[in-house]
Amino acid sequence: MLPVPWFGEKEGWLQKLSEGRMGIKIWQKRYFVLSRAGLRYYTKPDTEVRRNFDIDTIIDAQPGNKSTEMQLQCAPEGYVPPEIGSSGNQIKLRMLMLAAESERDRDFWLDRIRKAIAARRLNRMAIRAAIDLLKADDDFADGGGRAGKAQTTTISLRKLLWDVMQTEQGSIILAECGLRRCECDTHFSDADIASIVEPLRKNAAVTRLDLSSRHMRGFVSDAGARVLAEVLRDHASLTSLSLRNQALGDAGASALLDAASASKSLTMLD
Secondary structure (H helix, E strand, O other), X not given: OOOOOOOOOEEEEEEEEEEOHHHOEEEEEEEEEEEOOEEEEEOOOOOOEEEEEEHHHEEEEEEOOOOOEEEEEEOOOOOOOOXXXXXXXXXXXXXXXXXXXXXXXXHXXXXXXXXXXXXXXXXXXXXXXXXXXXXXXXXXXXXXXXXXXXXXXXXXXXXXXXXXXXXXXXXXXXXXXXXXXXXXXXXXXXXXXXXHHHHHHOOOOOOXXXXXXXXXXXXXXXXXXXXXXXXXXXXXXXXXXXXOOEXXXXXXXXXXXXXXXXXXXXOEEO
């Protein structure tokens, strides 16, 4: 069976409102590509990326003043979403004004962007839940746990994502943009991997880490794979790591295989 196409992917020509000479606003035609990692644009499809907006920095997407226009509220690079932590300072949002060829095309872009924002927000909540579980078990190991409290042995982002979507807040996020649970899959960045690995290093109870996705949609960068490889090599109790349906680069795959060979506990790398 072919992989289910992810709802958030879209590319095509849009007009972007830019500031020209002497501060005069002008519309410029640019080629935009939306993925679950973010929104980027080019002068032409076969040229270098002119600008990339990480999905975590796209706060909202709304219709513009005209039927073909839309406006995106974007935070600066380095913005830390509230589901993960706090930026520490009040952020200044910038408005990205775009225009499509028709109202129908504008509405389609808006739908995809809003769903991408929602899916990423739900994933951040799942990642936060994973971090909290790992830290709670670390406290337990240090003697801070309650008597009779069972420690977590499996961290599964897929399960945590599903659990998040069952909550009241998760249901509201889904309903606001018409996103269905079956359309939402695991998605994490290099920073997310690092934030999970940090408490995992100190947690001796976890034996299985599941970072898989339901469909062949994900990608783990070489940098993210190396971070995972380090914890695989050193962790004393981790027996299983699943990256099923997550694409890997050659360097990242090699680092994971080397770490698996060196690990004294790992018995399955999927």
